[in-house]
Amino acid sequence: xxxxxxxxxxxxxxxxxxxxxxxxxxxxxxxxxxxxxxxxxxxxxxxxxxxxxxxxxxxxxxxxxxxxxxxxxxxxxxxxxxxxxxxxxxxxxxxxxxxxxxxxxxxxxxxxxxxxxxxxxxxxxxxxxxxxxxxxxxxxxxxxxxxxxxxxxxxxxxxxxxxxxxxxxxxxxxxxxxxxxxxxxxxxxxxxxxxxxxxxxxxxxxxxxxxxxxxxxxxxxxxxxxxxxxxxxxxxxxxxxxxxxxxxxxxxxxxxxxxxxxxxxxxxxxx
Numbered sequence: 001x002x003x004x005x006x007x008x009x010x011x012x013x014x015x016x017x018x019x020x021x022x023x024x025x026x027x028x029x030x031x032x033x034x035x036x037x038x039x040x041x042x043x044x045x046x047x048x049x050x051x052x053x054x055x056x057x058x059x060x061x062x063x064x065x066x067x068x069x070x071x072x073x074x075x076x077x078x079x080x081x082x083x084x085x086x087x088x089x090x091x092x093x094x095x096x097x098x099x100x101x102x103x104x105x106x107x108x109x110x111x112x113x114x115x116x117x118x119x120x121x122x123x124x125x126x127x128x129x130x131x132x133x134x135x136x137x138x139x140x141x142x143x144x145x146x147x148x149x150x151x152x153x154x155x156x157x158x159x160x161x162x163x164x165x166x167x168x169x170x171x172x173x174x175x176x177x178x179x180x181x182x183x184x185x186x187x188x189x190x191x192x193x194x195x196x197x198x199x200x201x202x203x204x205x206x207x208x209x210x211x212x213x214x215x216x217x218x219x220x221x222x223x224x225x226x227x228x229x230x231x232x233x234x235x236x237x238x239x240x241x242x243x244x245x246x247x248x249x250x251x252x253x254x255x256x257x258x259x260x261x262x263x264x265x266x267x268x269x270x271x
Contacts, residue, residue: 108186115190118256119181122174125252129167132245135238137163140230150226158217161210163249166203173197194256207249214246 083091137160144153151159176193194201221227231242 104186112184115177115181115184118190119174119177121255122170122177125248126167126170126174128240128245128248129163129170131238131240132160132242132248133164133167135234135240136160136231136242136245139234150224150230151221155217155221158210159214159246161207161214162203163207166200166207166249169197169200169203204249204253208253211246211250215243218242218246 137156140151140156140159141153143149144151144156173193177190180188180190180193222231235241
């Protein structure tokens with residue numbers, strides 16, 4: 001079909017040509033690029049194959065290595081069971097009995113340790129007292145009334161006081177403690193032993209009151225060569241100095257009371 005526009009007779013446009021151009025929707029030609037500027041060339045097939053990473057193995061071991069473990073299922077919530085008042089009281093009584101039994105066991109263990117400590121220290125104490133009497137006191141007494149005496153008898157009595165009297169008391173105390181500990185049980189006690197020997201333990205009062213004068217006399221006699229030689233020989237024999245042995249009875253009383261009377265958890269020692 002031919003249509004002629006009236007404004008210019010010579011410009012005849014074919015409507016078929018216009019319809020075909022609109023249907024094809026051809027894109028306009030791109031503008032020319034300036035010299036020296038352009039897109040990168042596409043890589044060739046070998047270069048493209050080299051640039052790609054190596055494929056991972058498809059074996060069973062490789063699949064297991066890269067497999068992600070599944071998350072564990074959440075535990076099911078426990079159902080809360082309502083307890084009756086009677087069941088609650090039963091549970092409370094059971095818990096109280098358990099706590100009381102555990103407390104009694106702890107106290108029994110601690111009582112045993114305290115008694116063992118008393119027995120061990122008493123053995124050491126009696127051994128050192130015998131060393132004081134046999135190595136220092138008895139040799140000086142035997143020659144005190146002779147012309148070859150080192151110190152006179154009055155000085156020997158001043159230095160050693162009544163140590164020979166309460167050593168027998170401590171030996172008896174040690175014997176009774178060993179017999180009691182051999183048959184030790186939850187209801188055993190040692191307070192009655194100390195109460196029985198309490199009047200004899202008052203001998204320590206005289207010794208403690210005389211200790212300061214005895215220490216002064218020892219320091220005075222150490223300036224005498226014969227006494228100093230005797231003390232040095234006795235030290236080499238037993239390994240304990242005279243001053244360290246003389247102070248032992250003074251230190252023993254403060255050891256008994258904390259261990260026996262003032263131990264924790266209200267121990268029934270004086271039952």
